[in-house]
Amino acid sequence: MSDTLLEVRNLRIDGTVRPPGEKPKDINIVEGVSLTLAPGRVMGLIGESGAGKSTVGLSTLWYGRGGLRLSGEIWLKGRNIQTISPGQLRDLRGREVTYVSQSAAASFNPSIRLMDQVIEATILHKIMSKSEAQKRAVELFGALSLPEPEDIGSRYPHQVSGGQLQRVMTAMALCPKPDLIVFDEPTTALDVTTQIDVLAAIKTAIQHTGVAALYITHDLAVVAQVSDEILVLRHGKIVEHGAVQQIIEAPKEEYTRALVSAHSIPHEEKAATDNPVLRLEDITASYEGKIQVLTDVTAEIHPGQTLAVVGESGSGKSTLARVVTGLLPPDKGRVLFDDQPLPPALADRSLEQLRELQMIYQMADVAMNPRQTVATIIGRPLEMYFGIRGAEKRRRVIELLDQIEMGESFIDRYPAELSGGQKQRVCIARALAAKPRMIICDEVTSALDPLVANGILKLLLNLQTEEGVAYMFITHDLATVEAISDSIAVMYQGRLVRYGPKSEVLTPPFDDYTDLLLSSVPELRLGWLEGVVQNRKMESAGF
Amino acid sequence: MIRLAAQRIALGCLLLVAASVLIFAGTQILPGDVAQSILGRSATPESLASLREELGLNKPAVQRYLDWLFAFLSGDLGTALSNGKDIGESVAGRLGNTLFLAGWAAAFSVPLAIFLGLLSVRYQDRTPDRMISGLSLASISLPEFFIGYLLIYFLAVKLQWFPSVATLNADMPLGEKLRTIALPVMVLTMVVLAHMMRMTRAAILNVMQSAYIETAELKGLTPFNVIRKHAFPNAIAPIVNVVMINLAYLVVGVVVVEVIFVYPGMGQYMVDHVSKRDVPVVQACGTIFAAVYIGLNLVADLVSIISNPRLRHPK
Numbered sequence: 079m080s081d082t083l084l085e086v087r088n089l090r091i092d093g094t095v096r097p098p099g100e101k102p103k104d105i106n107i108v109e110g111v112s113l114t115l116a117p118g119r120v121m122g123l124i125g126e127s128g129a130g131k132s133t134v135g136l137s138t139l140w141y142g143r144g145g146l147r148l149s150g151e152i153w154l155k156g157r158n159i160q161t162i163s164p165g166q167l168r169d170l171r172g173r174e175v176t177y178v179s180q181s182a183a184a185s186f187n188p189s190i191r192l193m194d195q196v197i198e199a200t201i202l203h204k205i206m207s208k209s210e211a212q213k214r215a216v217e218l219f220g221a222l223s224l225p226e227p228e229d230i231g232s233r234y235p236h237q238v239s240g241g242q243l244q245r246v247m248t249a250m251a252l253c254p255k256p257d258l259i260v261f262d263e264p265t266t267a268l269d270v271t272t273q274i275d276v277l278a279a280i281k282t283a284i285q286h287t288g289v290a291a292l293y294i295t296h297d298l299a300v301v302a303q304v305s306d307e308i309l310v311l312r313h314g315k316i317v318e319h320g321a322v323q324q325i326i327e328a329p330k331e332e333y334t335r336a337l338v339s340a341h342s343i344p345h346e347e348k349a350a351t352d353n354p355v356l357r358l359e360d361i362t363a364s365y366e367g368k369i370q371v372l373t374d375v376t377a378e379i380h381p382g383q384t385l386a387v388v389g390e391s392g393s394g395k396s397t398l399a400r401v402v403t404g405l406l407p408p409d410k411g412r413v414l415f416d417d418q419p420l421p422p423a424l425a426d427r428s429l430e431q432l433r434e435l436q437m438i439y440q441m442a443d444v445a446m447n448p449r450q451t452v453a454t455i456i457g458r459p460l461e462m463y464f465g466i467r468g469a470e471k472r473r474r475v476i477e478l479l480d481q482i483e484m485g486e487s488f489i490d491r492y493p494a495e496l497s498g499g500q501k502q503r504v505c506i507a508r509a510l511a512a513k514p515r516m517i518i519c520d521e522v523t524s525a526l527d528p529l530v531a532n533g534i535l536k537l538l539l540n541l542q543t544e545e546g547v548a549y550m551f552i553t554h555d556l557a558t559v560e561a562i563s564d565s566i567a568v569m570y571q572g573r574l575v576r577y578g579p580k581s582e583v584l585t586p587p588f589d590d591y592t593d594l595l596l597s598s599v600p601e602l603r604l605g606w607l608e609g610v611v612q613n614r615k616m617e618s619a620g621f
Numbered sequence: 622m623i624r625l626a627a628q629r630i631a632l633g634c635l636l637l638v639a640a641s642v643l644i645f646a647g648t649q650i651l652p653g654d655v656a657q658s659i660l661g662r663s664a665t666p667e668s669l670a671s672l673r674e675e676l677g678l679n680k681p682a683v684q685r686y687l688d689w690l691f692a693f694l695s696g697d698l699g700t701a702l703s704n705g706k707d708i709g710e711s712v713a714g715r716l717g718n719t720l721f722l723a724g725w726a727a728a729f730s731v732p733l734a735i736f737l738g739l740l741s742v743r744y745q746d747r748t749p750d751r752m753i754s755g756l757s758l759a760s761i762s763l764p765e766f767f768i769g770y771l772l773i774y775f776l777a778v779k780l781q782w783f784p785s786v787a788t789l790n791a792d793m794p795l796g797e798k799l800r801t802i803a804l805p806v807m808v809l810t811m812v813v814l815a816h817m818m819r820m821t822r823a824a825i826l827n828v829m830q831s832a833y834i835e836t837a838e839l840k841g842l843t844p845f846n847v848i849r850k851h852a853f854p855n856a857i858a859p860i861v862n863v864v865m866i867n868l869a870y871l872v873v874g875v876v877v878v879e880v881i882f883v884y885p886g887m888g889q890y891m892v893d894h895v896s897k898r899d900v901p902v903v904q905a906c907g908t909i910f911a912a913v914y915i916g917l918n919l920v921a922d923l924v925s926i927i928s929n930p931r932l933r934h935p936k
Contacts, residue, residue, distance in 0.1 A: 139839055141835075141838070141839060143835070167841075168841040168842070168843065169841060170841070171838070171839050171840060171841035172839065172840035172841035172842075173841065176839070176840075177836070177839045179832060179835070179836065181832060184831065184832035184833065185832045185833050185835070185836045186833055186836070187833040187836075187837070187851050187854075187855065188833075188855065188930050188931070189854050189855055189928070189930045190851075190854075195836075198837075198840055198842075199840035199841060202840065202841060202842065203841065233934075234930045234931075234934050236930065236931050236934075237934060
């Protein structure tokens with residue numbers, strides 16, 4: 079075998095966008111990307127969304143999503159896959175190169191048992207007989223530490239959890255003994271506590287099988303754990319390429335340096351005051367009286383401060399926000415605003431009460447009417463709460479746009495003409511327009527790239543200082559918590575497991591769950607993953 | 622899942638009863654009653670009264686409905702007013718004929734529609750897809766009597782391949798029967814094909830957007846196998862739904878086709894008796910049609926419940 083498995087030469091990928099009502103436009107997605115990968119090596123592809131990471135990954139299977147056009151040369155095991163026939167290409171896919179996608183839940187056929195899907199490619203390409211393939215699949219399930227490896231294959235996708243499905247998909251990619259696996263953000267959709275298990279499983283599997291891999295992610299800390307080298311992409315071009323250690327310890331390019339230092343916002347904790355702006359008393363809530371989601375939650379938020387509510391998906395964070403806003407009246411307990419009880423149901427609250435409490439959502443795109451301009455979107459609360467109209471309204475909107483560091487030139491744009499970060503800023507301005515005492519931020523940075531998210535966090539902190547607004551900041555990202563909060567509430571299965579000022583919550587001794595949560599956050603240093611896994615093994619062995 | 626299925630079946634039965642009430646009420650609203658229809662011009666107040674007494678028309682409507690319902694359930698459909706024949710007997714033969722025609726039309730149109738649907742997904746937005754869409758749309762846009770007469774003109778009159786009149790006898794051999802009903806089967810196939818084909822295409826295309834289709838493509842499956850193994854099984858529920866609606870149409874809606882080809886089926890039987898104001902026959906036919914419609918849709922519901930892996934294999 080030669081010492082080069084994959085060589086991409088001058089890859090270029092183009093697509094066609096069809097904006098409604100306009101002529102189709104050709105756009106360039108990736109240009110001039112070249113890389114080489116030796117057998118058994120792992121290369122991390124990193125960059126923000128739209129950088130062309132997935133597109134480059136899929137090009138090694140000569141696959142263009144949604145009619146993308148690929149050009150350039152891709153040499154795999156000494157042959158140019160651009161020039162091979164469709165039949166030969168099908169033979170390559172699923173035999174020599176396999177793919178693990180971001181959302182395993184969507185990538186499994188819901189009506190076929192897992193085992194049949196896992197061994198499908200292996201049997202299709204006649205790599206093994208059916209019984210051999212099944213035997214190998216069971217071994218892989220065991221190696222990826224899936225529960226009941228003998229049995230899990232007989233289940234359907236919906237009967238298995240998200241983290242387990244992601245590992246089953248890894249087994250599916252490993253089963254035909256490929257030369258190269260493309261991992262496309264395999265842990266991004268998972269909770270931190272689940273992510274670490276999947277990450278460890280993937281790393282072990284790569285080491286044991288000696289397969290080469292392209293590991294695509296936007297999280298530098300994650301990619302540093304599994305890769306040998308890192309390729310930084312931006313706007314479809316290569317920014318920097320180097321060994322992991324060089325990239326994270328001595329990045330050469332400005333952009334890489336920014337990526338490495340993202341999430342380092344210093345924030346001094348503010349002391350609690352006497353009069354909380356919002357107080358939650360013994361909140362117990364359920365959906366349709368059946369599924370109890372919150373149990374006895376008591377917490378308070380002080381004026382001009384931030385309470386971060388952390389926990390994994392399903393812990394009841396967003397339900398808490400629904401209770402505060404009145405969308406879900408609690409079964410038990412009260413919500414006090416300025417020491418006055420708020421009516422439990424939204425419909426019973428006064429306009430003034432509504433004004434004091436605003437909300438910003440995770441998905442800025444769907445939180446705005448796509449057919450309204452920025453002026454209308456931000457102007458609406460001005461009109462509704464203060465009756466400001468006409469030129470005065472426009473003047474206020476411009477003021478708000480200045481506050482969110484965007485400026486007047488954006489006033490007549492539609493949401494579709496804004497970037498992800500700009501959309502979220504407009505949503506912040508809309509919340510701010512009501513001059514609220516408190517804003518609930520529900521995962522406002524989760525859908526954004528690290529650098530953009532950083533900008534949003536800084537903006538929120540500045541606005542807090544200027545306007546004295548309090549935040550209830552819901553997130554699953556512990557790094558964000560550290561950057562923005564004054565006090566923290568850790569939620570697990572609908573209960574507060576830990577609550578207090580930031581310095582107290584983040585200082586040992588920890589309870590078991592907080593410990594698990596904190597130790598699962600990937601750190602940007604080599605050997606972090608091994609260290610954590612080793613620690614946990616020791617602990618469970620009773621050391 | 623069994624509970625859900627039982628619910629659907631119970632609901633179907635309830636719906637059928639409701640339909641029979643509606644049909645019964647409909648016949649009551651019509652001006653005049655059975656006694657008047659029977660006596661016609663020779664009606665005198667006395668003869669009307671005595672006939673009403675005899676037929677039990679003086680009883681309250683609810684009681685008459687219940688009497689009719691229980692008789693219907695025990696298989697007694699009553700007697701036709703116009704010729705005094707037992708409705709049950711006449712319907713049995715007619716219904717058999719209609720089901721024979723509908724069955725053969727279904728046997729051709731359903732597999733053909735699904736195959737064409739798969740084919741147009743495979744060649745989406747390319748020539749085969751456009752041709753299939755165009756032809757099937759054309760055939761659905763033409764009224765069925767027009768297609769019927771076109772076929773009669775070309776295939777029966779000009780080419781003389783098939784008889785233009787589909788008179789069926791019980792003692793014909795099967796081959797002869799099939800030749801006899803060839804033209805109506807063609808017309809029916811053309812009428813229902815487009816709807817089923819297009820829904821199959823839409824349902825599969827919808828599934829083709831899923832991430833697991835990409836997974837299958839990246840495993841190296843051929844395009845047709847991707848559709849057959851991964852897309853089609855997940856599109857079954859909507860496809861079965863549209864197939865069942867069309868099967869119901871084949872049984873219930875063939876009136877026009879039966880009239881064109883003088884085919885001795887239910888539709889023609891009903892049309893004949895509507896024109897004779899033979900209320901009991903219309904009532905019986907209406908209820909049978911309702912039962913067919915509800916029954917087939919019930920089957921579609923059950924299939925979509927069974928085809929859903931989440932319901933079939935709960936957590």
